[in-house]
Amino acid sequence: MKRLIAYFKKETVLCVAMLLGVVSMFLVHPDSQYPEYLDYRTLALLFSLMTIMEGFKQTGLFGEIAQVLLTRVHTFRQLYLVLVLLCFFCSMWITNDVSLLTFVPFTILVLELAGLQKEMIPVIVMQTIAANLGSMMTPVGNPQNLYLYSVSGMDMGQFLLIMAPLSVLSFLMILGACMLHKNFTLDARCLKAGTTFSDTIPGMQKKGENSRKDTRKQQNLLLGVLFLISLLSVFRILSWPVLLLIVLAGCLCLNSVLHGNFLPKKVDYSLLLTFLAFFIFIGNMKRIDLVRDFLDQMLTGRELLVSFGCSQVISNVPAAILLSGFTDQYAALLRGVNIGGLGTLIASLASLISYKFFAEKQGQSPKCGTKQRYLLQFTLWNVGMAAALLLAAFMLS
Known part of the structure; x- marks a missing residue:
């Protein structure tokens, strides 16, 4: 039981999605239409x-790129x-979660070694935003974004036309927030933090191990x-089955020739x-007239606000998958779930x-500040920026 509870806490969204999918199967029994629910292209790209x-x-x-910039x-x-x-x-190309997985530990180490623990909350909060x-x-x-770009059939020009204005405004707000923070001269301690960090990341080895560095360069080149x-497949130049074959072949090469993990x-x-799970749930709900009509009426003309609000409760990825099944207003939906990434934790x-x-x-170093202070700053900045972006989105629509 303890393991089940721990797994539910770790994978809450997955567990809820699976539960919804299973319940919906009792309402619409599995049949020959089920395979049509799945967006195979999105799954392959993901x-x-x-x-x-x-x-x-x-x-x-x-981490190496960050280390060079830090000096x-x-x-x-x-x-x-x-x-x-x-x-x-970096999040534009390596996704927001990979970006945070990479740079937040880097930030914590740099600020700790530089004696700047009190700055940890504002920096990490702004990194997250x-x-x-x-x-x-x-x-x-x-x-x-990948899902909505795929199911909507829009091209790259249309996508940029929808999202670029909000992205520019976001950059200016983030830049302004950073510039408002107090400034002071740094000692050489930060340079020490940058050189020490290279020993803490998997794949980054100590200086002098030239053979491993060469192997790492070859791995990065192939990747x-x-x-x-x-990207060719994302932009519909290459088919997704071909992409899958190429990626799997590349992984085998990394594993066997360049001695990396599979x-x-x-x-x-x-x-x-x-x-x-959400594909199954949405596919089944669309076949229930009462549910489909209700969601169609609720969404019509309110796609931006409903997608934003839904994201606050179930997070923006499930919100995008769920609501896309009941509207073709992809521009408003795209803006809503992306702005919806701001707000609640x-x-x-x-x-x-x-x-x-x-x-x-x-928990290890109270000098960093309290969790309550983190959540307060996180909420204030998120709500403020979300309000500005929602106003801009309404003006663009």
Whole structure:
């Protein structure tokens, strides 16, 4: 029982999605239409991109980039901007959760070694916001974008036309928030933090181990090629079955020739299973006239607000999957679930990553501040920026 409770706490969204899927199967019994519920293209793209990002996490590429940038800062404001904007721009391509998994531990170590624990809350809070908002710019920035881009049939130009104005406004707000923070000169302690961090990331080895560095470069090169090939499939130049074959072949090459882990074994399949469960639930609900008519009426003309509000309760990825089955207003839905990543701690599951890292460190070092203070600053900044972006979205619609 304890294991079941622990698993439910860890994978709450998946468990709820599975429960909804199973209950819906009693209302609409499995038949020949079930396979039509699934969006195979989205599932293939998600699997491929998660596999490639897992590879980059293991090689430590993004940690190395951060380490190089860190040696060029001289004031706290510069450090603040580097740590936050790394999350903003990297999340556009490596997803918001991978960005936070990579850079939040880096930030905690840098601030701790530099004696700046009291700055941990504002920096991590702004990193979380930056990752969630930066990821809205591209179809591969987060799972909801990839899904809506796929099911809507829109092209890249249409996607950018919808999301670019909000992304620019988000960048300006984040930049302004960083500039408002007090500034002071840094000692060489931060440089020490940057060099020490290289020993803490899987895949990053001590200096002098040239053979391992060469292998890591080869791994990153192959992963980079696989990522570019994935983009061809995202932009509908390459079919998803071909992409799957190429990615699996690349993983076998990494495993056998370049002595890396077999990456598909490391993928977080809970997200894929969540998508599957919601596909079944939505497919069944669309076949129940009463439910379909109710959701159609509720959504009509309110897509932006309903998708934002729904994201606050069940998070933006499930909200995107659920509501897309009952509306074709994808522009409003896309804006709503992306802005909906701001707000509550569960509005974007990526936000929980940052909070868990902070909570763990706070338990070890009270100098970092309290969890209550973290949640207060997180909520204030999230609500303020969400309100500004919602106003902008209404003006654009």
